[in-house]
Amino acid sequence: MESLLTPGLILSLIIVVIGITIIGKGLVIVRQSEVMVIERLGSFNRILESGINIIIPFIERPRAITMIRYIKMGEEYHATSSEEIRIDRRETVMDFPAQPVVTTDNVTVKINGALYYQIIDPRRAVYEVANMSQAVEVLAKTTLRSVVGKMELDKLFESRAEVNSAIQAEMEEAASKWGVKLTRVEVQDINMPEEVEEAMRLQMAAERKRRATVTEAEGEKTAAIAMAQGQRESAILNAEGDKQSAILRAQGEQESIKLVLSAIGESEENKRTVVGYLLGQSYIKVLPNMAKDGERVFVPYESSALLGSMGMFREMAGNPEDVVRQSLQKDGLRSGMVAAGGTS
Structure with a gap:
């Protein structure tokens, strides 16, 4: 039985295997x-985009790129390095470990940052820099130290957005040479020494106490102003009331005098008599109050003239109380002076 593996068949099989x-x-x-960067005989040839592509084996081969990635395990970061022939053009985040940075007020803090970047030119990322991801990481760390080193600690906490923008602006020029676009930089955690953190807590407590004191003082000031305004308005209203009362009393006395004069006549002698009578009444009304203030009351000499005027008024007008009362009743008025005259 002859063998089926003839030299021709074997050669054909070899050719088929090589072809496959x-x-x-x-x-x-x-x-x-x-994307993939393809080299032909050691030099750059082309870039393969997404889809089905054909290369010449043993003559064309993809160029690998070194990528470093950090994996966080608990509080520690572990770096991993790999050679990749497929270059990812998506946005990539690099969360690098915390770096010690000294501020302008000589406070050492540890800052943990995150860097977001994207490879937009794979050829430059492969040929312009030996290790693209490491170069971006080192650039981010040095730029972070440079930017934060120009700021004070309080300013650092107040303006994280400014720090992020400043780091991104300083890194863009260098990163663009490597075919990398920085989308954003984020300062994540800022860790301070314990003594500095304690001092800041005391400062914050003192500031809150100061604000509470100022607020309380402002409240007391507002209350005092409101009370003073109320007292002022009350005094004004009382003064207005006293003024109106005095005006009304004066008008009443004037009307009373007119009524008396109209009843007994308006001659000059009668006018003097009426005035003397009214003054005598006022004096008699004041005497009880004067007696309350001391054991003795001194009656001035002029009071005898006033009392004499009241006597003359009685002799001339008969009974002035009846005359005045009849005149007031005609006009529908009541005068306290007439009532007081009965007691004189």
Whole structure:
């Protein structure tokens, strides 16, 4: 029985195997958002985009890029490095460990930052820098120290957005040479020494106490102003009331005098008599109050003239109380003076 593996068949099988191998190695499928840098005989040839691509095996080969990534395990970061032939063009985040930074007021703080970047030119990322991800990381750390080193600690806490913008602006020029676009930089955690943190807590407590004192003083000031305004308005209203009362009393006395004069006549002698009578009444009304203030009351000499005027008024007008009362009743008025005259 002759063998079926003839030299011709064996050669054909070898050619088929080599062809399948060449096709398998030459057929490259690139996924979405990925690219591959292809070299032909050691020099750059082209960039393979997403989809089905064919390369010449053993003559063309993809160029690998070194990528460093950090993995956080608890409080520590572990770096991993890998050679990748597929370059991811999506936005990538690099969360690097905390870095010690000295501020202008000589306070050492540890700052943990996150860097977001995107490879927009794979050729530059491969050929312009030996290790693109490491270069970006080192640039971010040095720029962070440079920017934060120009600021005080209080300013650092107040203006994180300014720090992020300043770091991004200083890194963009260098990163663009490597075909990398920085989308944003974020300062995450700022850790201070314990003694500095305690001093800041005491300062914050003192500031809150000061604000409470100021607020309380402002409240007392507002209350005092409101009370003073109320007292002022009350005094004004009382003064207005006294003024109106005095005006009304004066008008009443004037009307009373007119009524008396109209009843007994308006001659000059009668006018003097009426005035003397009214003054005598006022004096008699004041005497009880004067007696309350002391054991003795001194009656001035002029009081005898006033009392004499009242006597003359009685002799001339008969009974002035009846005359005045009849005149007031005609006009529908009542005069306290007439009532007081009965007691004189």
